[in-house]
Amino acid sequence: MKVLVKKMGIVVVLCCSLLVTVGCGKQSGSTEQQSSESAQKISSEKAKKASSESAQKASSESAKKANNLIDSSLIGTWYGYNKYESKLDTINITGNKIITNGNTTEIHSDSERTAADKALSAGSGTIDDNKDTYKFKHWGSVRSTNEENGRKWLNVKGWYQSAGTGSFYGVKNRVINGRSIPVLTLADGAGMWASQHFYQDKADANKMSDTMFDDEPSQN
Secondary structure (H helix, E strand, O other), rough: OHHHHHHHHHHHHHHHHHHHHHHHHHHHHHHHHHHHHHHHHHHHHHHHHHHHHHHHHHHHHHHHHHHOOOOOHHHHEEEEEEEEOOOEEEEEEOOOOOOOOOEEEEEHHHOOOOHHHHHHHOOOOOOHHHHHHHHHHHEEEEEEEEEEEEEEEEEEOOOOOOOOEEEEEEEEEEEEEEEEEEEEEEEEEEEEEEEEEEEEHHHHHHHHHHOOOOOOEEOO
């Protein structure tokens, strides 16, 4: 019986030892898993930070390039009467952005085009299948800047636009009610036809309404 008891004691001790060993193994595995998850989290956060910094840098560089493309006379907030909807439209030009009634167009130079962008703009490939959706909706390119009719015009086209003239923006000082004030003209078409005028003051925009000027072409 004593031997049996000893044997049973040994068995019990061995079993306890095995239980402890297995338990330690589980703890070790859990620690390694937590360490791995922590490392992955840190790596993911670093990648996100690097991506964010890269995007900010690209945006900053685009803004610097755009500042050389957008004439200072255009910068600011402008209000123009919309005769079709009987309300004021708002254009805010700042940095490399033209924001019209809340819709943003970022101005970029042709030097920023990728090989895929160039191919699509040239008509190679299908835009619907290969376009960058964000660029398609929010990027514009400056095709030309020229001085005509007493003002510098900014000509903006869609990033993938291969036909049509795009939109023209130009500012000219005009004497209105005895005051000389800047007036932003929005024009389009082959004849650079004036379609709408914008003012820096809402009161002027409402008062001038849809008035067109005799010294510029218009289809209105």
